[in-house]
Amino acid sequence: MSWLEERVALITGGASGIGFAVAERFLAEGAKVAILDRSKEDVDKVATAHDDVVGVVGDVTSYQDNVRAVQKTVQAFGKLDVFIGNAGIFDYFVHLADCEGEKLGKAFDEIFSVNVKAYLLGARAALPELLKCDDPSVIFTVSNSGFYTSGGGPLYTASKHGVVGVVRELAYELAPKIRVNGVAPGGTITGLRGIEKLEQGDTVLSTVPDIEQLMSTTNPLQYAQRPADHAGLYVLLASPQNSRAVTGVVINSDGGLGVRGMVQPAGGMELTS
Numbered sequence: 001m002s003w004l005e006e007r008v009a010l011i012t013g014g015a016s017g018i019g020f021a022v023a024e025r026f027l028a029e030g031a032k033v034a035i036l037d038r039s040k041e042d043v044d045k046v047a048t049a050h051d052d053v054v055g056v057v058g059d060v061t062s063y064q065d066n067v068r069a070v071q072k073t074v075q076a077f078g079k080l081d082v083f084i085g086n087a088g089i090f091d092y093f094v095h096l097a098d099c100e101g102e103k104l105g106k107a108f109d110e111i112f113s114v115n116v117k118a119y120l121l122g123a124r125a126a127l128p129e130l131l132k133c134d135d136p137s138v139i140f141t142v143s144n145s146g147f148y149t150s151g152g153g154p155l156y157t158a159s160k161h162g163v164v165g166v167v168r169e170l171a172y173e174l175a176p177k178i179r180v181n182g183v184a185p186g187g188t189i190t191g192l193r194g195i196e197k198l199e200q201g202d203t204v205l206s207t208v209p210d211i212e213q214l215m216s217t218t219n220p221l222q223y224a225q226r227p228a229d230h231a232g233l234y235v236l237l238a239s240p241q242n243s244r245a246v247t248g249v250v251i252n253s254d255g256g257l258g259v260r261g262m263v264q265p266a267g268g269m270e271l272t273s
């Protein structure tokens with residue numbers, strides 16, 4: 001029996017992309033799932049597809065909305081075992097020199113609010129309920145940009161490096177009771193949107209021309225990832241039966257960006273003997 005049976009997870013940004021894939025995987029493992037997402041349309045779609053999912057429409061940058069999501073989760077399912085901070089936005093590779101200074105400041109505030117501050121607010125709102133459970137867990141979605149350059153511009157890269165700091169500090173502070181880990185996807189075909197202050201609020205990653213080819217040519221596995229490719233890692237990190245001694249760790253799920261080497265791999269190697 002999976003540890004996730006009878007467990008309850010709250011996933012921010014769970015109405016689409018990676019968060020939705022994680023929600024579906026947790027449901028398949030027998031978990032109860034609640035999602036907090038700003039898109040009412042997508043939350044309604046999830047609720048239609050899965051009538052047992054608790055959908056909360058709200059803004060992750062609001063502490064009150066995070067508290068409301070925790071309350072609704074506990075009202076529906078009686079507890080909260082796993083908090084997954086996942087909602088995020090991208091900067092569409094805007095370089096420092098190409099961003100006017102005043103705009104840069106506003107864009108910084110927006111992306112750090114969603115990608116970093118909201119993870120802290122969500123974890124804080126979930127904390128009292130997590131502390132009541134056996135083997136609770138917090139998992140954050142990081143990114144290859146939490147480790148490497150050029151997976152975004154400086155705003156996104158700095159925000160995701162910040163998330164690595166959040167994982168590590170909270171793993172330290174919340175031990176021994178709560179394990180805190182991260183999953184760092186590489187380029188994944190989703191509807192990830194940009195920074196509104198940079199007029200990118202309606203830009204959708206999956207519609208960028210040649211995105212599949214761009215993503216698949218940057219990693220050794222030559223693979224443009226799909227949201228479901230990452231979902232099993234959240235299951236692994238949430239389940240003490242699989243990861244009881246793992247905390248403060250970020251698992252890279254990016255087609256091998258860390259072993260890109262000095263030249264592009266030849267690809268298509270043939271075994272000669």
Ligand SMILES: NC(=O)c1ccc[n+]([C@@H]2O[C@H](COP(=O)([O-])OP(=O)(O)OC[C@H]3O[C@@H](n4cnc5c(N)ncnc54)[C@H](O)[C@@H]3O)[C@@H](O)[C@H]2O)c1
Binds near residue numbers: 012038042086188
């Ligand atoms: N797609 C990629 O290539 C990629 C790569 C690495 C990491 N990530 C990270 O994965 C996470 C999920 O992104 P995704 O790619 O699945 O994109 P996505 O847009 O499909 O999912 C993000 C979800 O977050 C929600 N959201 C955004 N801002 C919000 C807010 N203020 N309040 C509430 N909900 C909000 C969106 O409505 C959306 O449903 C993000 O943290 C992103 O940075 C994505």
